[in-house]
Amino acid sequence: xxxxxxRRFGQAILVVFGVVLLTFLLSRLYPANAAARAALGxxxxxxxxxxxxxxxxxDLPIYEQFWIYCKNIFGHxxxxxxxxxxxxxxxxIDERIPKTLVLIGLSTIFALVVAIPLGILQVVRRNKIxxxxxxxxxxxxxxxxxxLLGELLxxxxxxxxxxxxxxxxQTDSTxxxxxxxxxxxxxxxxxxxxxxxxxxxxxxxxxxxxxxxDYIRTARAKGxxxxxxxxxxxLRNALIPIITxxxxxxxxxxxxAIITETVFNYPGMGLLTTDAATQNDVPLxxxxxxxxxxxxxxGNLIADILYAVVxxxxxxx
Amino acid sequence: xxxxxxxxxxxxxxxxxxxAQQQTGGGLTIQILRVFVENRLAVxxxxxxxxxxxxCFLGPTFYHxxxxxxxxxxxxxxxxxxxxxxxPLGTDNxxxxxxxxxxxGGQISLEVGFAAAGIATILGVLxxxxxxxxxxxxxxxxxxxxxxxLSVPLLYLxxxxxxxxxxSVEILILVIGFTAWLVPARLVRGETLxxxxxxxxxxxxxMGGGGGRIVLRHIIPNTIGTIIVNATFQIADAILLxxxxxxxxxxxxxxxxxxxxxxxxGVNYADSGDWWEIYPTGIAIVLVxxxxxxxxxxxxxxxxxxxxxR
Numbered sequence: 001x002x003x004x005x006x007r008r009f010g011q012a013i014l015v016v017f018g019v020v021l022l023t024f025l026l027s028r029l030y031p032a033n034a035a036a037r038a039a040l041g042x043x044x045x046x047x048x049x050x051x052x053x054x055x056x057x058x059d060l061p062i063y064e065q066f067w068i069y070c071k072n073i074f075g076h077x078x079x080x081x082x083x084x085x086x087x088x089x090x091x092x093i094d095e096r097i098p099k100t101l102v103l104i105g106l107s108t109i110f111a112l113v114v115a116i117p118l119g120i121l122q123v124v125r126r127n128k129i130x131x132x133x134x135x136x137x138x139x140x141x142x143x144x145x146x147x148l149l150g151e152l153l154x155x156x157x158x159x160x161x162x163x164x165x166x167x168x169x170q171t172d173s174t175x176x177x178x179x180x181x182x183x184x185x186x187x188x189x190x191x192x193x194x195x196x197x198x199x200x201x202x203x204x205x206x207x208x209x210x211x212x213x214d215y216i217r218t219a220r221a222k223g224x225x226x227x228x229x230x231x232x233x234x235l236r237n238a239l240i241p242i243i244t245x246x247x248x249x250x251x252x253x254x255x256x257a258i259i260t261e262t263v264f265n266y267p268g269m270g271l272l273t274t275d276a277a278t279q280n281d282v283p284l285x286x287x288x289x290x291x292x293x294x295x296x297x298x299g300n301l302i303a304d305i306l307y308a309v310v311x312x313x314x315x316x317x
Numbered sequence: 318x319x320x321x322x323x324x325x326x327x328x329x330x331x332x333x334x335x336x337a338q339q340q341t342g343g344g345l346t347i348q349i350l351r352v353f354v355e356n357r358l359a360v361x362x363x364x365x366x367x368x369x370x371x372x373c374f375l376g377p378t379f380y381h382x383x384x385x386x387x388x389x390x391x392x393x394x395x396x397x398x399x400x401x402x403x404x405p406l407g408t409d410n411x412x413x414x415x416x417x418x419x420x421x422g423g424q425i426s427l428e429v430g431f432a433a434a435g436i437a438t439i440l441g442v443l444x445x446x447x448x449x450x451x452x453x454x455x456x457x458x459x460x461x462x463x464x465x466x467l468s469v470p471l472l473y474l475x476x477x478x479x480x481x482x483x484x485s486v487e488i489l490i491l492v493i494g495f496t497a498w499l500v501p502a503r504l505v506r507g508e509t510l511x512x513x514x515x516x517x518x519x520x521x522x523x524m525g526g527g528g529g530r531i532v533l534r535h536i537i538p539n540t541i542g543t544i545i546v547n548a549t550f551q552i553a554d555a556i557l558l559x560x561x562x563x564x565x566x567x568x569x570x571x572x573x574x575x576x577x578x579x580x581x582x583g584v585n586y587a588d589s590g591d592w593w594e595i596y597p598t599g600i601a602i603v604l605v606x607x608x609x610x611x612x613x614x615x616x617x618x619x620x621x622x623x624x625x626x627r
Binding site for chain 2: 011014018019022026029030139140142143145146148151152155252254255258259262273277278280282286288289292297300
């Protein structure tokens with residue numbers, strides 16, 4: 001186990017360093033003068049631009065800039081300065097992260113609660129009408145652009161039926177969002193829709209596979225009831241790969257949150273990202289990208305460790 | 318979008334190839350085709366794709382509408398007009414005819430979809446095959462690079478690149494293509510690892526064939542099934558990614574448009590009952606993506622026949 005953990009941690013550290021390098025290169029792909037113009041406005045004088053470039057170290061050789069970037073991130077946790085908000089990127093992101101975590105957490109829980117029973121249902125009723133209907137729905141769910149689904153949900157359930165708010169609660173406090181389900185139900189549902197289709201398909205095939213194992217035959221031979229075989233023997237083993245699947249789907253969920261937050265005007269990191277994109281606020285954009293990538297690396301690390309804890313076969317492989 | 322593996326028909330749902338093998342005779346290609354044609358969903362999907370491509374690219378030659386001159390549209394056509402005999406699917410907020418607009422936007426969505434998937438596939442196949450075949454340092458370096466890129470959520474990477482390079486059709490093709498090659502690279506690398514130790518590769522080596530020749534002439538052609546299946550899904554994913562970018566406002570610049578941008582504009586008017594500004598376009602996206610998924614799944618089953626025969 002220790003050896004596995006050390007290897008896995010080493011790999012994660014390597015990837016984090018890679019992400020630092022990648023985000024640095026991306027931020028320098030944007031021409032320095034364009035960055036200055038975006039920050040200072042179109043009327044900035046050449047002297048002002050030169051000043052800006054000096055302040056941001058754009059006049060230094062690229063490797064020195066990278067060194068400063070690393071020192072800022074690892075030494076001070078500093079991610080740059082947003083000229084549009086006149087605030088440090090870090091403080092902007094810190095403010096938004098809890099809200100995005102709430103959205104992602106709730107929708108992942110919801111996706112699992114819906115997808116696992118659906119997958120089991122499809123196995124129990126395989127190649128019957130329920131199975132075909134669910135397969136069809138998951139095909140459409142996969143093909144539906146996330147923003148279209150979100151907009152349709154608003155149209156149907158908010159504007160037409162008036163059951164929910166048409167946008168997320170506009171409040172500064174994360175608690176304020178949590179206590180307003182009329183505001184977060186649609187965003188949570190909309191974000192989980194991306195994963196429900198994939199999860200239930202996975203659950204279906206994972207259950208099918210578990211049911212072919214020798215220990216299932218043994219359990220049946222010993223006279224265990226079908227329900228007991230299904231839930232006590234098959235389900236427990238079929239659930240293990242879901243941990244890995246969660247880790248693998250994390251980038252899609254974090255990315256999907258951008259769309260959901262934009263559709264529902266949900267004040268999280270995704271909305272901050274689209275705002276940064278439409279305002280050409282490159283430091284902020286790079287900052288949110290960096291944080292999203294690090295969150296993904298961490299999530300995958302946790303998923304792999306959990307997997308090893310739950311399934312001894314991985315540890316000793 | 319790009320959600321993990323697509324919801325696929327598992328092999329157990331469709332006994333792939335069982336019957337095809339009994340009906341012996343015919344070459345490999347014929348057999349593959351036969352399994353494909355037996356799958357009714359796949360034929361439906363292929364027909365849909367053909368129909369939508371013809372509709373978007375040939376449609377405008379029969380159904381003339383102004384889709385580029387904003388001035389003229391604003392001055393001569395009613396904005397947000399409901400469907401009528403003059404405008405079968407109504408008009409949008411600028412007075413562009415919606416039916417014609419779906420063709421016009423569809424051209425760009427499909428072009429970007431095909432071209433980006435093509436770039437992603439070629440790049441992914443080359444990187445994967447080289448990485449898997451040569452192994453060692455090259456492999457470690459390339460795969461760590463893939464790890465890093467995969468840890469950045471795709472949409473974030475796309476948005477950053479689109480902002481840096483300013484979206485245009487060509488830039489969007491390149492941006493989507495250069496971010497989508499990671500999955501085919503991993504798939505092809507995996508297959509290459511098992512192919513490179515096979516007898517036929519050793520035979521080429523003995524006959525004096527170099528690394529480049531082995532990769533291009535022997536390894537890659539043997540992964541063609543995986544490549545084609547993945548490319549099919551890549552097209553669907555690229556169309557969805559472009560739509561997402563269009564929605565955020567990073568799609569193709571006006572007066573050009575794509576399906577995603579059209580819906581992004583349309584929702585503002587759908588709120589007040591102008592359903593024709595989003596539903597037909599939305600249906601077009603869903604249909605084309607579902608169609609590519611049907612075809613991809615059927616191709617996977619069809620190529621499994623080939624593997625079984627070996």
